[in-house]
Amino acid sequence: MQQQNKKTTVSASEALYARALDVMPGGCSRNTVLKKPHPLYVAHGEGCYVTDIEGIKRIDFANNMASLIHGHAHPEVVAAVTAQLQKGSAFTLATEVEIDYAEHLCSRNNGFDQLRFVNSGTEAVMSCLKAARAFTGRAKIAKVEGAYHGLYDYAEVSQTANPKNWGDASNPVSVPVSHGTPASALNDVVVIPFNDIGRSISILDQHADELACVLLDLIPHRVGLIEASQDYVHALHQWTRDNQALLVCDEVITFRSKYGGAQTGYDVLPDLTAMGKMIGGGFPVGALAGRRDVMDVMNPLADKVLFPHSGTFSANPVTMTAGLVSMEHFDNAAVEAINRLAEVTRSRISEAIALADIPACVTGSGSMFRIHMKPEAPINYRDAFVSPEEAKIIKALLDHLFDNGIIMIGTCTGMLSTVMTEREIDILCDVLLAGFRKIKPLF
Numbered sequence: 001m002q003q004q005n006k007k008t009t010v011s012a013s014e015a016l017y018a019r020a021l022d023v024m025p026g027g028c029s030r031n032t033v034l035k036k037p038h039p040l041y042v043a044h045g046e047g048c049y050v051t052d053i054e055g056i057k058r059i060d061f062a063n064n065m066a067s068l069i070h071g072h073a074h075p076e077v078v079a080a081v082t083a084q085l086q087k088g089s090a091f092t093l094a095t096e097v098e099i100d101y102a103e104h105l106c107s108r109n110n111g112f113d114q115l116r117f118v119n120s121g122t123e124a125v126m127s128c129l130k131a132a133r134a135f136t137g138r139a140k141i142a143k144v145e146g147a148y149h150g151l152y153d154y155a156e157v158s159q160t161a162n163p164k165n166w167g168d169a170s171n172p173v174s175v176p177v178s179h180g181t182p183a184s185a186l187n188d189v190v191v192i193p194f195n196d197i198g199r200s201i202s203i204l205d206q207h208a209d210e211l212a213c214v215l216l217d218l219i220p221h222r223v224g225l226i227e228a229s230q231d232y233v234h235a236l237h238q239w240t241r242d243n244q245a246l247l248v249c250d251e252v253i254t255f256r257s258k259y260g261g262a263q264t265g266y267d268v269l270p271d272l273t274a275m276g277k278m279i280g281g282g283f284p285v286g287a288l289a290g291r292r293d294v295m296d297v298m299n300p301l302a303d304k305v306l307f308p309h310s311g312t313f314s315a316n317p318v319t320m321t322a323g324l325v326s327m328e329h330f331d332n333a334a335v336e337a338i339n340r341l342a343e344v345t346r347s348r349i350s351e352a353i354a355l356a357d358i359p360a361c362v363t364g365s366g367s368m369f370r371i372h373m374k375p376e377a378p379i380n381y382r383d384a385f386v387s388p389e390e391a392k393i394i395k396a397l398l399d400h401l402f403d404n405g406i407i408m409i410g411t412c413t414g415m416l417s418t419v420m421t422e423r424e425i426d427i428l429c430d431v432l433l434a435g436f437r438k439i440k441p442l443f
């Protein structure tokens with residue numbers, strides 16, 4: 001990897017950011033690209049490498065926030081999408097590729113009787129919650145404290161809760177994210193602690209007649225990137241059976257963990273599943289899938305449509321083509337190979353932590369890993385919560401990684417792509433070891 005040169009003149013990225021600040025709040029449309037003192041602008045990406053407009057090439061462990069399962073510009077995706085673009089990108093008529101892709105995704109999971117496409121993970125989660133409400137006739141939803149599910153008012157409650165406002169662990173407060181969130185939205189969200197059966201069931205019981213669904217990410221990134229326990233998933237599933245509510249899984253990120261999604265590692269299936277990110281093959285996407293009778297609330301052919309559902313770019317043939325080609329390439333063998341490489345990565349990061357002798361740890365599952373500046377793996381959101389001191393150490397480590405050719409997600413999380421090899425893992429672990437030694441005095 002090339003070392004970044006210190007420049008005294010204004011860099012090309014700096015000059016672009018000055019223009020961007022004038023026309024976009026914060027100079028961008030998504031906060032994830034921000035980097036101080038300015039974001040880096042991309043020239044091109046290929047495989048697991050991204051080159052910025054300054055000409056610096058880095059290994060990409062962020063993969064557009066876990067959405068590029070085969071890295072950048074996968075040749076077969078590029079060829080298929082190019083062919084589709086020449087035929088048109090979106091129509092007010094149906095396209096066959098939508099059916100092909102729906103059939104493919106439904107074939108990956110026994111619980112996917114039917115499916116509908118949308119344009120983002122946010123929209124997929126929102127549509128699941130609205131479908132659950134339409135199916136049950138109830139307004140409230142339950143979600144895990146700290147779990148990120150996109151921007152829908154209800155789904156984002158408690159996502160950024162902190163020690164000053166999160167309240168008692170036995171009854172977590174519904175903390176808003178955006179200023180001005182309606183109190184009615186907060187009242188309609190019940191917050192439960194991750195992997196804590198006793199507390200969660202007792203909280204759910206207090207709202208038993210009002211809950212449409214329990215929304216669950218099985219390996220929630222912001223909650224620590226730790227797996228939901230078998231017992232926890234069983235308990236929530238059973239509770240929803242006993243109380244005529246639905247279990248909704250957010251697999252927007254975790255679908256990558258197993259061929260049919262992380263849920264296939266448990267012996268209960270959710271009623272509805274939200275997907276997104278990698279299933280778009282690099283293009284904006286979302287999908288919701290699940291039980292036929294539940295999905296039927298969106299059926300426009302019914303006498304009474306309980307949840308009218310549409311979207312201008314939903315199932316556009318460019319996304320459908322890219323998604324289908326990508327997911328066909330993400331077969332059982334590819335899933336196993338990437339997960340094996342990630343297992344090696346996690347254990348090599350643990351070794352580097354031990355060698356540097358710092359109080360850090362690594363969590364993760366499937367093809368994902370997250371490094372915490374804590375000696376023990378966290379067990380829930382409160383435990384995973386990043387203190388201001390830890391945030392400083394994480395920033396120093398991320399800066400070191402970036403300056404030495406590694407792009408990661410801001411929580412110190414990495415997502416592998418199928419085009420990575422042990423070579424990239426060797427580089428990552430060498431750079432990390434040097435980084436761990438560098439940050440040691442900050443603990």
Ligand SMILES: Cc1ncc(COP(=O)(O)O)c(C=O)c1O
Pocket residue numbers: 065119120121122123125148149150151217221250251252253276277285
């Ligand atoms: C688990 C989960 N759900 C939903 C979303 C929202 O997806 P999108 O950014 O496509 O709206 C995200 C995005 O990071 C996510 O990680």
